[in-house]
Amino acid sequence: MNVVITGGGRGFGRTLARRFAEQGATVVVTARTLAAAQRTRDLLPDAHALQCDLTDPASVRRCAEQTAELLGHVDVLVNNGAGFLAESQADDDAIVRTILSGAAGTVLMTEHFLPLLRRSGRADVVTVVSLEAESRSDPAHIAHAAFHAAKAGQGRYAEIMSQRLRPEGIRMISLYPPDFEDGDGRDGVLTARSVADCVLFAVNQPRDCFIRSFHFEPLPVS
Template identity: 25%
Template sequence: MDLRLKGKNVLVTGGSKGIGKGIAGAFLREGANVAVVARGLEALETAQTEMPELRIFQADITDETARDDVFKKIEADLGKIDVLVNNAGGSSGGSVMDTSLAQFEEAMQLNYHSAVHFSKLAAEKMEANGSGSIINISSIFGRESGGKPTYNNAKAAMISFTKAFADEMIKKGVRVNGVAPGSILHPTGNWQKKLDENPEKIHQFVQEEIPAGRFGTVEEVADVVTFLASERARWVVGATLNVDGGQSRANF
C-alpha cells in the first residue's frame, strides 16, 4: 500500500532510540523528511549514523523554553511540519505513597505537557496550511491499571487530550490520533532489562498476559503510526488504537 508520505516533513519526539527511533525509520523508508528531538546527544548521533538522512536535535523537552527553542530550529530546517509524533516518555517512581510529588510533576512534563505543547505549536502551523497529522504515543496503561502510577496518570491524560484536540482541530483540516502500545521489546527498553534479569519470570508473564504469546516489536508500532499519519487513515479522528497483541483487558 502506498501511504503517500514521500516528501512529507515529520517531527518525532523521543526519536533517538526504542519506539521513537523505529517510527523515525519507518517514515524515512516511506520517503519522508524526518527530524527527531531527544535529550541524549550520544543516542541521537548513533541514530543518525544508522540513518544518515535523519535530522537530529538535542533538547530537554521537559522544559517549556527548550521546547519553544527547538521547535523553531526544527521548523527552520524542515520548513512546514506535516506530521508530529509525540513519542517522548518514560516512567519513574513506585507506589503512590513512595513517590514524591516532584516525580509526579516530572512525569507529567515529560509524558504529557511536552505533547500538549508541541501539539499546539505544530497545530498552529498546520491550521495555516489546512492539513496535518498529530499522533500521540500513549499506552494501554493509560486506559487500565498496570505499571507505575506516574506513567499511567500521564498517559491517561494524553488519551483524553487526543480526543479533545482531535474534535477541535478536524474542523481545520488537522487530524489528531493516538497509538497505545502494549509490552514492546527492544534493546534499550525496560522489558529487555527485565528479560535479561529473570528470563523465566518474563516468559511466564508473556504467556499469561499477552494472548498473542510474544512481545510486540517497534516495527509493529511504527507501521500503525505511519498508517495513521497518511491519507489512507483520513476518516480516523480522535482514536487511540491499541497495538498490543491482545494484552489490554479493556473492552473499549
C-alpha cells in the same frame, strides 16, 4: 513528508524514525539530549537531530523555532517522548518529571508546532499513549500511578484537540498499545515494528479518513 518525532534517541522512537525514513520522509529526531538524537540521526538519510526537553517550555519553543528554520513546515508530529516511572523509582522529583514529560510535554509540543502543521496540506499529530491510560489497564503493572495519570492526560488532550482541529483538516491520532518490545516478536507479543506500521498506516490514509485512535488488545494471561 516532513516528520518530527520526540523521544527519538532510542527504542520505539528510533524504530519509528527508521520506518518513516524508509518511506522517504525527512525526519527530525528530538531527544532530551542532543547526543541521543544525533545517534539516531546518523542512522538515517537526510535526517536532522535537535535537543528537546519535554519538561522545559523554553526547550520546546526553541525546538519548534529550529524546526521551522530547517523545514518550513511539518506534516507529521509524533508525540512519542514520555518518561516512564516504576513504583520502585518514585520520589517527588521523578513524579513531577513523569507528569511533565508525558502530559505537559505533549501539550507543549502540539501547541508550539501547530503553526508549522497548519502550513501543511496534510497535517497529522500522532500521540503514543498506552493501554495503561485506560480503565482496563493491568492494576499489577510495575508503573507508578503517576505514569498512568500522565498517559491518561495525553489521551484526553488528544481527544479534545481532535474535535477542535478536525474542521481545519488536522488529524489527531492516538495509539493505546500494551507493553511491546523490539525484535521479531514471540508468542504473540506486540513489537515496536508493528506499532510503527500502525502509525504509518494511519498517516497515509486519505484525508477524509479520520482515525482517532488505535486500541490494542493486551496479551492474554496464560
